[in-house]
Amino acid sequence: MIKPKIVMVGAGNVASHLAPALSFSGACEVVQVYSRHIESALALADRIPGATATADVGAVIPDADIYLISVADDAIAQLAEALPKGDALYLHTSGSVGMESLAGLSERYGVFYPLQTFSRDVELDMAEVPLFIEGSTDEVESEIRGFAGQLFRSVYHADSDTRKKMHIAAVFGCNFTNYLWTLAAELLARDGLPFEVLRPLLEETLRKAFVNSPAASQTGPAARGDRRVIDGHLSLLDGREKEIYSLLSDCIMSRRSNK
Amino acid sequence: MIKPKIVMVGAGNVASHLAPALSFSGACEVVQVYSRHIESALALADRIPGATATADVGAVIPDADIYLISVADDAIAQLAEALPKGDALYLHTSGSVGMESLAGLSERYGVFYPLQTFSRDVELDMAEVPLFIEGSTDEVESEIRGFAGQLFRSVYHADSDTRKKMHIAAVFGCNFTNYLWTLAAELLARDGLPFEVLRPLLEETLRKAFVNSPAASQTGPAARGDRRVIDGHLSLLDGREKEIYSLLSDCIMSRRSNK
Structure with a gap:
């Protein structure tokens, strides 16, 4: 199985737990961290072997397999709009934003919501965090489940309403x-x-x-x-x-x- | 130091945790368990080497050093009244009943309140439970503190208001x-x-x-x-x-x- 290449969009509390855990689990290859604050992007990329950092959304790598958007709820739609278009998978990590906010980008999108309270400097066993996913099609949801299952022990389906x-x-x-x-x-x-x-x-x-x-x-x-x-x-x-x-x-x- | 002889008055959730823990800590010798239900008294006494059981308050041993009353709030005063009188130390384990409810019995009385939620069949490390004590005199409080300190790691003074x-x-x-x-x-x-x-x-x-x-x-x-x-x-x-x-x-x- 070829590891999907992921760009982590955001470097806040959730992103700074998710990206290293995904990388070290072997579920994917985190190739780049974007944050509008270059210091944050650099700090997170530093902890992930092979990842680079950028604060320029125009410099986001165009051929990633997954764009994982983990920013403030209000910023998700606008930031998604600025990402490279293609047949990549676009995911956000929010509990309260509907999946449809990513619908314009691609046929392949979904939600990747870890139910936990994250503090940047507090270590957590991510494997124990329940993950709630939703995919734009059954096939997309299977894809998310397969890749998530390499890190998270409990992966549940949850639509936006749930x-x-x-x-x-x-x-x-x-x-x-x-x-x-x-x-x-x-x-x-x-x-x-x-x-x-x-x-x-x-x-x-x-x-x-x-x-x-x-x-x-x-x-x-x-x-x-x-x-x-x-x-x-x-x-x-x-x-x-x-x-x-x-x-x-x-x-x-x-x-x-x-x- | 001679171990004080204790009669455990009550065999409910609190008593059934306190009495064995006190006995096994070596802080005292639990000589008898009283409960109005003989089955409860027997079940608890069975777990404590050297303890007997009674459901007859008239048969409570008269020469104990401490009577530790751990029954429903409403029953404390009346039950205390029925216990053997003398220069023993009378303690209750309630959070919401004043120390004065024991004032008629003796010069030496006080409160022995473990701040925890107890379920009869759930094991607990009693040493970790914070204990709040109050004595009728400074001397009595020192006595309670000395004996409590052999089991409880954290012993605090707390008057009825606190x-x-x-x-x-x-x-x-x-x-x-x-x-x-x-x-x-x-x-x-x-x-x-x-x-x-x-x-x-x-x-x-x-x-x-x-x-x-x-x-x-x-x-x-x-x-x-x-x-x-x-x-x-x-x-x-x-x-x-x-x-x-x-x-x-x-x-x-x-x-x-x-x-």
């Missing part, structure tokens, strides 16, 4: 929970306690959610319907914190009474 | 986040996707929250102020889910604009 709902699920599961941890950390800080004291509890809570299901492992005063404790807590809160405590407790209690 | 605020923080950090995971799991299930697809994302989110702080690692559409994505998500939600999405997004955005 990807959007997955993104909503991720917002609830990850962004909103992180915000609640922020509130918890602030509550503790007022008593001089470090957020670290909650670590064993939070790790165990997450572990349990995957052992059974989060619904089955719900605990706490609202799950027990313990109005006395809930009212005691509400009397110590105000503003947004009180509003959130009240709404979420009501939700948990109404679920309880529906059982 | 314990209550810690409990609120735990509700935000653990009960409410688990509820959001329940919603996320349901959103995914509607598209036939397993909750498991979010696992790497949630584990990484939790890990990052402790690397810096949850406030510093907030991501997502609300943290970016991306109204277009937020409105798109809201248009796909209704009822409680929409209400929660809207409130939490507003909170995250208002925090953003206050920076």
Whole structure:
């Protein structure tokens, strides 16, 4: 099997994890990194044997097999328009942008969406990240799957609609929970306690959610319907914190009474 | 140092983790387990060398050094009243019950509160659980600290007020986040996707929250102020889910604009 030649379009958080992992997995040959910031392009290309860097979209290699576009959602369509045209495969890595944004370029396009939170300087085992793909035709999707499967252990099909709902699920599961941890950390800080004291509890809570299901492992005063404790807590809160405590407790209690 | 003789009063989730761990750590000698259900008392006592079981509070050993009361919040005071009186140390393990509920029994009493979520059949490294203690006098608190320190790696002082605020923080950090995971799991299930697809994302989110702080690692559409994505998500939600999405997004955005 001949390795496809890939141009990595973008050098942000996602690209800087994806490109080296794809290269080292042997799934493809990353031949070039484009970024509008040459420093970023150079920094990433430096980590990939055989890759060059450019900040000039007109200098992007024209005969690549795959153009993998990993830039801000708003920039995808415009940047795609500026890429070399041909029978290459054009992919973007966004959870919330439809596949159709690449439709004008070629017959062969699709989505390559890794469901994870990426920070540039934090190492990750990419193989464990679930990858969601979509192809403009069945044949294109098979092609994406074949090449993705050399790196990712879990590759799922997800159309644009499913990807959007997955993104909503991720917002609830990850962004909103992180915000609640922020509130918890602030509550503790007022008593001089470090957020670290909650670590064993939070790790165990997450572990349990995957052992059974989060619904089955719900605990706490609202799950027990313990109005006395809930009212005691509400009397110590105000503003947004009180509003959130009240709404979420009501939700948990109404679920309880529906059982 | 002579090992204190402990009677474990209760045989529920917390007691069934605490008693064997205390015994095997060498911190004390668990001589008896009381539970109003003899099956529970026997099952727990069976796991502890030298411990007997009883369901008759009148048969509780009168010359123990410590009575460790780990029962439902509402039952603590009444059960404590029925225990043998003397100069023993009386402790309860509750996060939300004041120390004063044990004041009538003795001059020596206090609180022994492990901050963790316990499930009877799930093994836990108790040494890693943060323990919060409070004693009726400084001398009593030193005594509790000395004996607790043989098992728990992190022992903190927390008065009843601090314990209550810690409990609120735990509700935000653990009960409410688990509820959001329940919603996320349901959103995914509607598209036939397993909750498991979010696992790497949630584990990484939790890990990052402790690397810096949850406030510093907030991501997502609300943290970016991306109204277009937020409105798109809201248009796909209704009822409680929409209400929660809207409130939490507003909170995250208002925090953003206050920076």
